[in-house]
Amino acid sequence: MSKPINVYSVPDARKTLDEAIPEIFSRLGYSQKFKLIDTKLVLGYSLIVFAAASFFIDKKIPWEQSKKYQQILVILYAIVCGVQLWFSKFVEKGTVYQGVKKSDKISVGAKYKKYSPEFQFIISNGKSRKVELDTTYTKFFSEEGYLQSEILFSWFKEQLQTLESKKLT
Template sequence: MSKPINVYSIPELRQTLDDALPEVFARHELKQSFRLIDTKLVIGYGIALVAAASFLLDKKFEFDEVLLYQKILVGSYVFLSTVYWYFTKFVQKGITYEGVDKKGRSITVKTFFENNEPLYHVTFMTQGDFDLKTALPVNKVFNEQGFLQTDLLYQWIGQQLTTLETKKAD
């Protein structure tokens, strides 16, 4: 069982529910895809390498000797930082989970809370542009002491996946 949280804190609710999603989807036999996370890491490591190279050049050589290289490194740093910002703002925007089912179909899940209401808004998206937008009242999956009841979350996600499957069949 997880540790209790303050159910009146939206950030704690979001963090706990988002962290529970991979386990719940694994129970529904979906395999998590780390494509977006890996891309974000590669860009971040590229930024760190450029910064480290700039630091090493600055420490080992005189300013006039490496000015051209520093300009290239600063330009690379700005470019990679812009790519990172664009990726998190427009590509990854709100995606909490990506997974693939046994049949090879991918499912993407976006989550958010709106206006500090205790409704966990979840959007299920599939390859064929089938979307299911729904909201989970958090008091259905948290008890009075603030413990997440993962079995109830598992059942709710299962109902949503069934609804998504029937929607795709139509």
Template sequence: MAKIPVYSLNDLKSTTDDAVTPYLTSLPKPCNFVAINTKSNVRLILGYAAVSIAAVSFYVDYTKGWEATKPWILPAVIAYFALNLGLTIWIWGVEAGQVFEGMNNEGMKLWLCSSTKKQSALYKLRILRVSSSGKVVKEKTAVAPFTRWFSADGVFHCGAFRQWLASEIGIPAPTTSEQ
């Protein structure tokens, strides 16, 4: 089992965030959620478009030379920076820490956004559950120390995290066999 450096808040948060989607999408029916990946897809499109522009510009300049590519480089650089600006705005403004967006079989939507503060080993999870009719069923912020699901030597205890997440979201807690 991989160990996480317990003094790295970024690693603790990333590992915890990465455990959310597999758990929520693997719950038994009717509690399971289907992930909605629209925001991730937009992020990937913006990022890959910017990298593609840079790669094509490099390749054409390398093969054709500077004089042949000079008229196209400035527009390519502008497009690259525009796409990266769009990507940055998307990550900070639209995704805003979102780690999960999904819907269950009954049409209930679930949004989870996580955050941590520097020098604080607390995991903050903003939870929003909306019914299929659009009514907010639950909106709360849950806070817990990382030590609740990480051991002192950095081992992630999935069962403890799943128990905490289930209790905060308001879904049935996993049984021992599901952990």
């Protein structure tokens, strides 16, 4: 059983649900893909490398000699920041889980409202079908703030069956 959260805290509920999703889909037979996470890590670490190189150059080489290197590093930093922003806004789009089961691919995204217990899950199986589901946190948490894993598991299982039935029609 998970630790209790404040069910009136949107960030706590969001974090708990996001952390529970990989285990839920693992129980459903999916194995998680980390392509989006790996891309975010590469972009983030490259920003760290550019910043560290700039710091090192600033400390070891006089300003007049290092100015052209600093300009190049700032331009690279700005470009990678732009790519990272574009990636999170248009590629990742709130995706919290990607998985694969044999030849079936699944992607789960979430859109949370800032001060509301309402949110939306988007479950898609690649490019062909998707289901958009509006729900609330109160459905998956007890009054004491414990995540009710079985309810969440059966809810996702039901939604995947709905997605499969859409695929057949």
